[in-house]
Amino acid sequence: MTGPARLVRPRRVAEVSALLGGARPVAGGTDLLVQRRAGAPHHSLVDLTGLEDAPPPLRVTAGPSPSLVLSAVAPIAVVVDALDGRFPALADAAAFFASQQIRNRATIGGNLATGSPAADTVPPLLAAGAVVTIRGADGEREAPLEDFLLGPRAVDLRPAEWILAVTVPAPPAAGGYRKVGGRRALAISFLDLAWQWRADDGVLRDVRLAMGSVAPTVVRLRGAEAELEGRRVTPDVAHAAIAAVQADIHPIDDLRASAGYRRRCAAGLLREALGSIDARHPHPAASHTHLALPTTSTSCEHPTCPVSAGDIVA
Numbered sequence: 001m002t003g004p005a006r007l008v009r010p011r012r013v014a015e016v017s018a019l020l021g022g023a024r025p026v027a028g029g030t031d032l033l034v035q036r037r038a039g040a041p042h043h044s045l046v047d048l049t050g051l052e053d054a055p056p057p058l059r060v061t062a063g064p065s066p067s068l069v070l071s072a073v074a075p076i077a078v079v080v081d082a083l084d085g086r087f088p089a090l091a092d093a094a095a096f097f098a099s100q101q102i103r104n105r106a107t108i109g110g111n112l113a114t115g116s117p118a119a120d121t122v123p124p125l126l127a128a129g130a131v132v133t134i135r136g137a138d139g140e141r142e143a144p145l146e147d148f149l150l151g152p153r154a155v156d157l158r159p160a161e162w163i164l165a166v167t168v169p170a171p172p173a174a175g176g177y178r179k180v181g182g183r184r185a186l187a188i189s190f191l192d193l194a195w196q197w198r199a200d201d202g203v204l205r206d207v208r209l210a211m212g213s214v215a216p217t218v219v220r221l222r223g224a225e226a227e228l229e230g231r232r233v234t235p236d237v238a239h240a241a242i243a244a245v246q247a248d249i250h251p252i253d254d255l256r257a258s259a260g261y262r263r264r265c266a267a268g269l270l271r272e273a274l275g276s277i278d279a280r281h282p283h284p285a286a287s288h289t290h291l292a293l294p295t296t297s298t299s300c301e302h303p304t305c306p307v308s309a310g311d312i313v314a
């Protein structure tokens, strides 16, 4: 642990950037304080949790297609409660995020700012086409989340900038999230998948898929999206989409999982996501039974492992 930090707690959003010269923002502290314990030299901190004029946890914009504006400095648990089912993929991700205690502290802003390819709120936000509102000394600017993520531990934040909010175009009702980890709770993702789509009489539209821990940043699965867009999920379509995922991702071996295991899990997660169409948007062509694929691999010991007979590896 490094020595005591100097902590300032501004009351106004407009005061923050001036205080950030040479200091780090801190919100929930669930990542930063762990870094400090490990010796990171964060001696000067600006606490973002006392801002009286911070955005509310959730604001729904007016108009025929309202967007969801999520606070970046409110605890994830509070934001998800406020959403009340309006963003199923984020709610699913929050359910598997750390523990209730961590969710009561951790923020979406802190999760995005870590730049981790394993940050669990990023896949649902990326699949939903989220835009990050960044506050700096000269006011606010907006960046699509996809551009904001630059690489492992690297995001598009300039000196004295911080994340104020995240705007999500209203996501369709059909969406979800699955995570693979070494255990069911308090586990860093080996990989994770968020999806959203509309199923019009069994035909998928506006398909958006995003996967974490398979590349330097969380990535959209554009090849798989293209295989699914405008189609009914027959076994052949599912097979083509699952095969396309292998070209969309670039996993590596690391302490948590091998690249090969991640590739099999990627196939398994997409298969599970496509299987969910059965429950949420019934259509005879989209059942687990119909999606059965040729056997080439077996499942492992991990309790959340989605790999099963039928998952393919490129």
Ligand SMILES: Cc1cc2nc3c(=O)[nH]c(=O)nc-3n(C[C@H](O)[C@H](O)[C@H](O)COP(=O)(O)OP(=O)(O)OC[C@H]3O[C@@H](n4cnc5c(N)ncnc54)[C@H](O)[C@@H]3O)c2cc1C
Pocket: 024, 025, 026, 027, 028, 029, 030, 031, 032, 033, 034, 048, 072, 073, 096, 097, 098, 099, 102, 105, 106, 107, 108, 109, 110, 111, 112, 113, 114, 118, 119, 120, 121, 157, 161, 162, 163, 164, 186, 187, 188, 189
């Ligand atoms: C036991 C445990 C379990 C965990 N499990 C998970 C998990 O399942 N999934 C997961 O994704 N993460 C997990 N984490 C990591 C961590 O909780 C998350 O990354 C969390 O979202 C960080 O948010 P925070 O508000 O606590 O950030 P902080 O710790 O306050 O800050 C993290 C980083 O972001 C910066 N920062 C914070 N807020 C802002 C802002 N608004 N603008 C700009 N920069 C900012 C800080 O300077 C720091 O660099 C876990 C951590 C612990 C300790």
